Amino acid sequence: MAIKKTELYSSLWASCDELRGGMDASQYKDYVLTLLFMKYVSDKYKGDPYGMIVVPKGASFDDMVALKGDKEIGDKVNKIIGALAEENDLKGVIDVADFNDEDKLGKGKEMVDRLQKLIGIFEGLDLSANRADGDDLLGDAYEYLMRHFATESGKSKGQFYTPSEVSCILAKVVGITADTPQDATVYDPTCGSGSLLLKASDEAPRGLSIFGQEMDNATSALARMNMILHNTATAKIWKGNTISEPQWKDGNGQLKTFDFAVANPPFSNKNWTSGINPAEDEFNRFTWGIPPEKNGDYTFLLHILKSLKSTGKGAVILPHGVLFRGNAEARIRENLIKQGYIKGIIGLPANLFYGTGIPACIIVIDKENAAHRKGIFMIDASKGFMKDGNKNRLRSQDIHKIVDVFTKQLELPRYSRVVPLAEIAGNDYNLNIPRYIDASEPEDLHDLSAHLQGGIPNRDIDALEHYWQVFPSIRATLFAADRESYSKALVKASDVKSRILSHPEFKRFAADSLKPFEAWCQRVDVKAIPFGSAESLPSGNPAERPSTDINPKAIIHRISEDLLESYSQVPLLSKYDIYQILMDYWAEQMQDDVYVLAQDGWAAGKMLRxxxxxxxxxxxxxxxxxxxxxxxxxxxxxPGLIIARYFASEQAEIDRLQTELDAASQALESFIEENTAGDDGLLNDALNDKDKVTKATVTARLKLAVDAEEKAALKKVKKLFDAEAEAKKVLKSAQDALDLAVFKHYPQLNEAEIKDLIVDDKWQATLQANIIAEIERVTQRMANRVKELEERYAEPLPMISQSVEALSDRVAVHLKAMGLEWA
Structure with missing residues (x-):
C-alpha cells in the first residue's frame, strides 16, 4: 500500500518529538533527516546491484532495527551510517549527526530508549511502495521537515531553507521552457539545502545539470541528501565560500558560466570581503562597481552575472533595499540598468522568510536580450498572501498569478506594468516599486452632503458597477433616485443579503457560474485515468505490482490549469480563487487519494485497513x-459515502431513532430538573454524592419512599430512564447492523461503483460545495458594501438632531417628576 503524505508527515514529526528538549531544532534536523535518508535508500536500493546507492552488507536500516535494546546502540548506528557513507562517497554528508552524543541523546538507558523509539518510528514506514511516476513524496517530506525546522529554529538558524512557494516562482520566471535540454546547466552559489536548484530543474522536461555551492558544512550535507531523495544524485554540490573561494571554474581558471542561475543569498552580509580584496578580484566580478564593505547584497548579484553565459538568465532574491539604496549601490544599480541586464522585478510580501521579517524582491536577469531592453517589467505582489502561524505564506493562486503576469508581461492596474528605462532614468535609477506602481486601495471617502441632507452618493453606488453589469435589476431593487447625484435605499440594511440571494438574477448567476465546473468535470474525465483494474487487489509484494506511468503531479497540473481557464471569463468570480479551491483540496485530501490510486489502482477503493x-x-x-x-x-x-448511495433508507431510520433517543433524553432531563429545583423537590432524596439523579439511586430510594407524591415521581423518572435505555439499545442495534452491512459492501464494489463514489460523490461534490460557497462570498461582499453605505447615511444630521431633542425632552420630563430641573 502506497504511503500517504499525511501519514508520512505525522510519522516524521513524531520522530522530532522524540528529540525535543535535548537539542535545538537546527541540530535535531540532522538526526531526523539522516534516518529518513537511511530508511529510504535501504527500502529502495538494498539488494539492487544497479541502484543509485550501494547498500553494503551490515549497513542498512534493517541493521539499525536489530540494535534495539543494545547498550551500544549509539556507537553501532554511527558505524552503520559510516559504512554506507564510505561505500557511496558520502563521508561528511550523511554522517554529520553523532548518534552516540550523550549530551544530546542522554546517557545509558535514556539513550537506548530514545534511539530505539526513533528507529521504531521509521521502521513503521514502507518507503518502497511508492512507485508512481513522478512520486517524489520523500522529497516533499524533506521540504515539509525543512519548513518546520526553519520555523522552530528562529531567525539565526532559518537561512538554510527558502520557502518552496518562493522557490517555485524563481524556477518558473527564470526562463526555463519545455524546449530546455537536459544538458543545460543551473547554478546556485548559495544553495542551502538545495530546494531552489531542484525546483528549477523540475521545470525542464528531463531535468537540468545541477551545480551548487554552500558555505555551511551541515547545510551542504543536507543539500546532497536532498538531491538523492529527489533522484538527482548526479547533482554537483560543493562546500565553501562562493565569494572568496568559488569552486566552479573553467579551464582558464575563470568562473565557469551557466545557462541559468537561481539564488537566495544571505541578506545584507556584513563580512563578504573576508578573504578577498574586491579591487583586485581575479574573476573581474566588480566591473560595474564594488558593493559597500558592510553590505554584500550586490556582491552575489554581480557574482551571478559573471557566472552566466552571454545568453544566460537568472533570478535572485534580495532585500528591497537594493532597489533604492544610494552611494555605491546606486552606481552599481545604474550601471546594471544601462546594460539592460535587469528584465524584471517582483516585489514580495513581508515576513515570508525564516531569517528575517523584512520584505524582499526577486530580480530577474536576462543577458541574452539585454542590448534591446527598453524597460523593466515590475510586479507589486506584496498584498497576495495568507497567514501561516507567525509568518506569511504565498498561496497557490498567488504563485500562479505572479508567474502568469510575468511570463505573459500582462499589465494589471495596481499590480504590474512595464516601466520604460527613460522613466527610471528620470527617477535617478531608483527602482523602488511604489514609485511606479500604486498598489494601495482607493480611500473610502465619506460624503459630507449625504451626512447633512441624507441620501447615498451615486458615486459610491456606481463604484459597484462590476456587480450591476451582472445584476442590473438588483440595483433597481435596492436603490431609487433621490436628489441630484444621490439615491435612497429601498431595502432595510438587515434585509439586503436575503433580498439579493432570493432575486432571480442572482439565482441565474449562481446556476451559470456552476456550468464551467460541470463542463470541466466532463472534460477532464478523471474516471478515464488508467489507475488499474478494481477486479483484484494488487499484490503486497512491490516487485509483483504492475508498473505504472501515472504521474500524480502531472494530473493535478493538467486539471487545475483546465479549471483555471474554464473560469477565465466568468464575471465576478476570480479564476485564481476557483483555482485555489482545487489546490487546497488537492493538498488536504485529493493528493493522498491520487497517489494511492496511482500505486494500487481503483481496487484500493475496496480496502479497509x-x-x-x-x-x-x-x-x-x-x-x-x-x-x-x-x-x-x-x-x-x-463509510458515509457508501451509506448515502446504498443505505439511505437505513440511515433515515437511524436518524429517526436518534430523534426518539434525543426526545427521551430531553424528557428525562426536564423531569429531573423540574423535580430537583428548590429544597422541596420530589427527587432530592434520590440524589447521589455527585448531585445527579441516576437510575441506581432512584431504584434504591423507591424501596424506602413512603410519600405518595415522591413514589409517583420516582416511578415516573424510573420509567423515563427505562425509555432512554431502550431507545439507546434500539439505536445501537440499528447502527451496528448498518455498520456491518457497509463493512460487507466494500468488497462487493465494482470498478464503476468505486469511480462514482470517489470521483462524483467525494471529489466533485466537495469541490462543487466549495465553489458554491465562493459564489455566495461574492454576493456577501456586495451585500456588505451596500449595507455599509445604507447604514452610513441612514440618519442625516437633522434626523440625529431631532432624535437628540426628543430624548432630551424625555429626560427633562423625568427629572422634573423627580423634583429636579435643568438650570
Whole structure:
C-alpha cells in the first residue's frame, strides 16, 4: 500500500518529538533527516546491484532495527551510517549527526530508549511502495521537515531553507521552457539545502545539470541528501565560500558560466570581503562597481552575472533595499540598468522568510536580450498572501498569478506594468516599486452632503458597477433616485443579503457560474485515468505490482490549469480563487487519494485497513468502522459515502431513532430538573454524592419512599430512564447492523461503483460545495458594501438632531417628576 503524505508527515514529526528538549531544532534536523535518508535508500536500493546507492552488507536500516535494546546502540548506528557513507562517497554528508552524543541523546538507558523509539518510528514506514511516476513524496517530506525546522529554529538558524512557494516562482520566471535540454546547466552559489536548484530543474522536461555551492558544512550535507531523495544524485554540490573561494571554474581558471542561475543569498552580509580584496578580484566580478564593505547584497548579484553565459538568465532574491539604496549601490544599480541586464522585478510580501521579517524582491536577469531592453517589467505582489502561524505564506493562486503576469508581461492596474528605462532614468535609477506602481486601495471617502441632507452618493453606488453589469435589476431593487447625484435605499440594511440571494438574477448567476465546473468535470474525465483494474487487489509484494506511468503531479497540473481557464471569463468570480479551491483540496485530501490510486489502482477503493496500536500506545488514527471490536480505516471511500448511495433508507431510520433517543433524553432531563429545583423537590432524596439523579439511586430510594407524591415521581423518572435505555439499545442495534452491512459492501464494489463514489460523490461534490460557497462570498461582499453605505447615511444630521431633542425632552420630563430641573 502506497504511503500517504499525511501519514508520512505525522510519522516524521513524531520522530522530532522524540528529540525535543535535548537539542535545538537546527541540530535535531540532522538526526531526523539522516534516518529518513537511511530508511529510504535501504527500502529502495538494498539488494539492487544497479541502484543509485550501494547498500553494503551490515549497513542498512534493517541493521539499525536489530540494535534495539543494545547498550551500544549509539556507537553501532554511527558505524552503520559510516559504512554506507564510505561505500557511496558520502563521508561528511550523511554522517554529520553523532548518534552516540550523550549530551544530546542522554546517557545509558535514556539513550537506548530514545534511539530505539526513533528507529521504531521509521521502521513503521514502507518507503518502497511508492512507485508512481513522478512520486517524489520523500522529497516533499524533506521540504515539509525543512519548513518546520526553519520555523522552530528562529531567525539565526532559518537561512538554510527558502520557502518552496518562493522557490517555485524563481524556477518558473527564470526562463526555463519545455524546449530546455537536459544538458543545460543551473547554478546556485548559495544553495542551502538545495530546494531552489531542484525546483528549477523540475521545470525542464528531463531535468537540468545541477551545480551548487554552500558555505555551511551541515547545510551542504543536507543539500546532497536532498538531491538523492529527489533522484538527482548526479547533482554537483560543493562546500565553501562562493565569494572568496568559488569552486566552479573553467579551464582558464575563470568562473565557469551557466545557462541559468537561481539564488537566495544571505541578506545584507556584513563580512563578504573576508578573504578577498574586491579591487583586485581575479574573476573581474566588480566591473560595474564594488558593493559597500558592510553590505554584500550586490556582491552575489554581480557574482551571478559573471557566472552566466552571454545568453544566460537568472533570478535572485534580495532585500528591497537594493532597489533604492544610494552611494555605491546606486552606481552599481545604474550601471546594471544601462546594460539592460535587469528584465524584471517582483516585489514580495513581508515576513515570508525564516531569517528575517523584512520584505524582499526577486530580480530577474536576462543577458541574452539585454542590448534591446527598453524597460523593466515590475510586479507589486506584496498584498497576495495568507497567514501561516507567525509568518506569511504565498498561496497557490498567488504563485500562479505572479508567474502568469510575468511570463505573459500582462499589465494589471495596481499590480504590474512595464516601466520604460527613460522613466527610471528620470527617477535617478531608483527602482523602488511604489514609485511606479500604486498598489494601495482607493480611500473610502465619506460624503459630507449625504451626512447633512441624507441620501447615498451615486458615486459610491456606481463604484459597484462590476456587480450591476451582472445584476442590473438588483440595483433597481435596492436603490431609487433621490436628489441630484444621490439615491435612497429601498431595502432595510438587515434585509439586503436575503433580498439579493432570493432575486432571480442572482439565482441565474449562481446556476451559470456552476456550468464551467460541470463542463470541466466532463472534460477532464478523471474516471478515464488508467489507475488499474478494481477486479483484484494488487499484490503486497512491490516487485509483483504492475508498473505504472501515472504521474500524480502531472494530473493535478493538467486539471487545475483546465479549471483555471474554464473560469477565465466568468464575471465576478476570480479564476485564481476557483483555482485555489482545487489546490487546497488537492493538498488536504485529493493528493493522498491520487497517489494511492496511482500505486494500487481503483481496487484500493475496496480496502479497509485494520488499525492496531503498538503496546502501550493509543491509535494514531480515528477508525471509520468498528466491527466486533475490531477497528478499521477506509483507505479511499468513507463509510458515509457508501451509506448515502446504498443505505439511505437505513440511515433515515437511524436518524429517526436518534430523534426518539434525543426526545427521551430531553424528557428525562426536564423531569429531573423540574423535580430537583428548590429544597422541596420530589427527587432530592434520590440524589447521589455527585448531585445527579441516576437510575441506581432512584431504584434504591423507591424501596424506602413512603410519600405518595415522591413514589409517583420516582416511578415516573424510573420509567423515563427505562425509555432512554431502550431507545439507546434500539439505536445501537440499528447502527451496528448498518455498520456491518457497509463493512460487507466494500468488497462487493465494482470498478464503476468505486469511480462514482470517489470521483462524483467525494471529489466533485466537495469541490462543487466549495465553489458554491465562493459564489455566495461574492454576493456577501456586495451585500456588505451596500449595507455599509445604507447604514452610513441612514440618519442625516437633522434626523440625529431631532432624535437628540426628543430624548432630551424625555429626560427633562423625568427629572422634573423627580423634583429636579435643568438650570
Amino acid at each position: 485494520e488499525l492496531v496500536a503498538k503496546k502501550g500506545e493509543k491509535l494514531k488514527e480515528t477508525p471509520d468502522l468498528i466491527i466486533n471490536k475490531v477497528k478499521y480505516k477506509a483507505e479511499l471511500i468513507p
